[in-house]
Amino acid sequence: xxxxxxxxxxxxxxxxxxxxxxxxxxxxxxxVRVEAxxxxxxxxxxRLGQYPPPPGVSDLPGLExxxxxxxxxxxxxRWREGDNVCALVAGGGYAEYCVVPEPQALPLPRxxxxxxxxxxxxxxxxxxxxxxxxxxxxxxxTVLIHxxxxxxxxxxxxLARAFGATxxxxxxxxxxxxACERLGAxxxxxxxxxxxxxxxxxxxxxxxxxxxxxVGGDYLQRNIECLAMHGRLIQIGLxxxxxxxxxxxxxxxxxxxxxxxxxxxxxxxxxxxxxRDLEARVWPLLASRQVAPVIDRTLPLSEAAxxxxxxxxxxxxxxxxxxx
Numbered sequence: 001x002x003x004x005x006x007x008x009x010x011x012x013x014x015x016x017x018x019x020x021x022x023x024x025x026x027x028x029x030x031x032v033r034v035e036a037x038x039x040x041x042x043x044x045x046x047r048l049g050q051y052p053p054p055p056g057v058s059d060l061p062g063l064e065x066x067x068x069x070x071x072x073x074x075x076x077x078r079w080r081e082g083d084n085v086c087a088l089v090a091g092g093g094y095a096e097y098c099v100v101p102e103p104q105a106l107p108l109p110r111x112x113x114x115x116x117x118x119x120x121x122x123x124x125x126x127x128x129x130x131x132x133x134x135x136x137x138x139x140x141x142t143v144l145i146h147x148x149x150x151x152x153x154x155x156x157x158x159l160a161r162a163f164g165a166t167x168x169x170x171x172x173x174x175x176x177x178x179a180c181e182r183l184g185a186x187x188x189x190x191x192x193x194x195x196x197x198x199x200x201x202x203x204x205x206x207x208x209x210x211x212x213x214x215v216g217g218d219y220l221q222r223n224i225e226c227l228a229m230h231g232r233l234i235q236i237g238l239x240x241x242x243x244x245x246x247x248x249x250x251x252x253x254x255x256x257x258x259x260x261x262x263x264x265x266x267x268x269x270x271x272x273x274x275x276r277d278l279e280a281r282v283w284p285l286l287a288s289r290q291v292a293p294v295i296d297r298t299l300p301l302s303e304a305a306x307x308x309x310x311x312x313x314x315x316x317x318x319x320x321x322x323x324x
Contacts (some may be wrong), residue, residue, distance in 0.1 A: 001019070001020055001021070001022050001095055001096035001097050002017060002018075002019065002020075002095070002096050002301065002302075002324060003017075003018055003019075003020040003060050003094060003095035003096065004016070004017060004018075004060065004061065004062075004094035004095070004301060004304045005018050005020070005059065005060055006046065006047050006059070006060075006061060009047070009048055009049030010047070010048070011047075012047070012304075012305035012306070012308040012309045012312070013305055014047060015047065015061075015304045015305045015308065017301070017302050017304075020060075020095065022096075022097045023058070023092070023097060023098070023099045024071075024073075024099070025071050025072060025073035025076075025099055026073050026074075026099070027073055027074045027075045028073060028074075028075050028076060028101060028102050028268075029073040029076070029099050029100060029101055029102060030069050030071070030072050030073065030076055030079050030085075030099070030100050030102060030105060031069070031070045031071040031072075031073075031097055031098075031099055031100075032065060032067045032068065032069055032070060032085060032087065032097065032098050032099075032100050032105075033067045033068045033069075033070040033096065033097055034065045034066075034067045034093065034095060034096055034097060034098050034324060035066055035067040035068065035114035035115070035118075035323065035324070036065065036066050036067070036114045036115045036116075036117070036118035036119075036298075036321050036322065036323050037062045037064065037065045037066075037093040037094055037095075037098075037118055037301070037321065037322045037323075038062075038063070038064040038065075038093070038118045038119045038120075038121070038122055038123075038151075038319055038320070038321055038322075039304075039307045039308070039311055039319070039320040039321065039322060040063055040064070040122050040123075040151065041237070041239075041311065042063060042122075042264065043061040043062065043063065043094075043308070044308055044311060044312060046061050046091075047061065047308065051264075053090060053091040053264075054090055054091075054264065054265050057090040057091040057092070058090075058091040058092030058098075058099075059091065060091055060092045060093070060094050060095055061091065061093070061094050061304075062089065062091065062092055062093020062094035062095065062098070062322075063088065063089055063090070063091070063093055063121075063122045063264065064086070064087070064088055064089065064093060064118060064119070064120070064121035064122040065086065065087055065089060065093045065098050065100070065118055065121075066084075066085070066086035066087075066108065066114035066115070066117040066118035066120075067084075067085070067098075067114055068082060068083070068084055068085075069081055069082060069083040069084075069085060069105075070097065076102050077102070078102060078105075079102060079105060083107070084107065084108045084114070085100070085105040085106060085107060085108065086105070086106055086107075086108055086114070086117040086118060086120055086121055087100040087104050087105040087106065087121060088104045088121040088122060088125050088263075088271060088275070089101075089104065090264055090265075094301065094304055094322065095301075095324075096301075096324045101268040101271075101272075103268055103269065103271065103272025103275060103276075104121075104268065104271050104272060104275055105275075106121070106275055106278065106279055106283070107279075107283075109283050109286035109287050110286075110287040111287060111289070112286065115295075115298055115321055115323060116292070116293060116295065116321075118321050119151070119293035119294075119295050119318075119319040119321050120286070120293050122151070122263075123151045123152050123154075123155040123293070123319070124155055124159075124278055124282060124293075125263060125271070125274050125275070125278065126152060126155075126236060126263055127152060127155045127156045127159055127212075128159070128274060128277060128278055128281075128282065129261065129263065129274050130212060130234045130236050130261060131143070131156055131159065131160065131210065131212055131234065132159075132163070133274075133277075134232075134234055134259055134261060135210045135212065135232045135234045135259075136210075136232065137160060137163065137165055137209070137210045138163075138164075138165075138209075139163060139164030139165065140164060140165070141165050141166070141209035141210060142165065142166045142167075142168070142203065142208040142209050142210075142228075143156075143160050143165050143166070143167055143168070143208060143209065143210040143211070143212065144168045144169070144170070144195070144199060144208045144210070144211045144212070144223075144226060145157055145160070145167060145168070145169045145170070145185070145211075145212045146169075146170050146211070146212065146213045146214055146215050146219065147170065147171070147214045147215070147237075147239075148169025148170055148171045148176070148177075148179075148180040148185055148187065149169075149171045149172075149176035149177075149179050149180055149317045149318070150214065150318075151293070151294070151318055151319040152212075152214060152236070152237075153169060153171075153180070153214075154179070154180070154183060154293070154294040154317070154318045154319075155291075155293065155294075156212055157169055157180060157183045157184060157185045158183055158184070158290075158291040158292070159282065159285075159291060161183070161184040161185075162285050162290050162291055165210075166186075167184060167185040167186065168185060168186050168187075168188065168195075168198075168199060168202070168208065169185035169186070169187050169188070170187070170188045170189075170190045170195050171187060171188075171189060171190070172189065172190060172191050172314065173189065173191070174189060175317070176317060177189050179294070179317045179318075183294075186202065195222070195226070196222050196225050196226055199226045200226075203228070206228050207225075207226050207227050207228035207229075207231060207254075208226055208227060208228060208231065209227075209228055209230075209231055209232065210231065210232045210233075210234070211223045211226060211227060211231070211232070211233045211234065212234050212236065213233065213234065213235050213236065213237070214236055214237030214238075214239055215237065215238075215239050215240040216235060216237065216238040216239065216240045216241055216242060216244065217238070217240030217241030217242075217243070217244055218240065218241070218244060219240055219244075220233075220235075220244040220246050221244065221245075221246045221247065224246060224247075224250050224251060224256065224258075225250065227254060227256055228254070229254050229255060230254070230255050230256070230257075231254060231256050231257070232256070232257045232258075232259070233256065233257070233258045233259070234259055234260060234261075235258070235259070235260030236260060236261065236262075293318065293319055294317065294318030294319065295318055295319050295320075295321055296310075296316040296317050296318045296319060296320055297310075297316070297320060297321075298320075298321045298322070298323055299320065299321070299322055299323075300322070300323060300324075301322045301323065301324045303322075304322055307320045307322060
């Protein structure tokens with residue numbers, strides 16, 4: 001099969017198209033013929049040598065796919081050859097075939113083709129487990145989403161709106177802000193405005209209930225200033241820095257919760273729970289097109305390096321998808 005491997009840690013040019021043996025589905029796994037694969041920032045970190053795959057996982061990058069079940073391993077109950085699925089994987093998505101643990105596969109949402117469905121798993125799993133499970137975002141609450149035009153951001157805006165929250169989002173250009181506004185967010189261009197001041201003015205100094213942050217670094221103290229009483233900050237990225245110095249007094253005074261998580265190293269069982277929640281709560285929203293992945297563009301698998309360049313440039317709005 002054709003696949004994209006990382007020759008060595010480095011820039012996008014270390015991604016190379018190679019021939020690899022087709023993997024074999026083991027117990028509790030299915031082999032999927034990949035028709036599309038999503039591109040995500042963890043793929044970039046893996047390429048740089050900063051986010052290695054968990055033990056036993058393929059060294060190939062790629063965390064989400066869509067396609068057709070080509071073979072079924074022992075002890076698989078739900079899936080059969082020929083089923084159309086999309087799936088979250090811990091690696092191996094940049095290839096013509098990929099092995100998927102059974103619980104991490106989901107049927108394509110009604111009306112979705114693989115090229116669109118491949119842009120769902122990584123961001124929807126991430127947003128659901130963080131914004132709703134850990135962040136406990138509820139109807140009537142207010143949320144601030146940093147990086148609103150990213151794949152995570154566009155997903156979070158739509159899901160928060162669909163479940164009855166008021167959404168603020170930061171983005172770095174007028175075009176990106178406009179894209180977030182079309183999804184239902186009140187936007188803040190962080191290059192021209194102080195998001196702390198805007199949140200204070202917009203909420204009558206009350207603050208927001210939940211913040212979903214991909215930046216870290218000096219955003220930490222500013223996020224604390226934006227949170228309302230009993231507010232929750234969920235850290236899911238470190239684009240700014242992994243280190244920060246903060247004043248803990250407002251954390252205590254406002255009884256705040258600061259938490260964070262990663263998804264890739266969680267167990268198959270944990271990811272399966274998220275998948276079943278998504279199927280029950282979010283798949284109907286996808287089928288009705290109340291929410292949908294925002295896709296910036298689709299590129300051939302052989303142009304994975306260009307996809308990484310585009311994602312690193314910050315120019316993309318939404319997701320980038322690769323097709324074999």
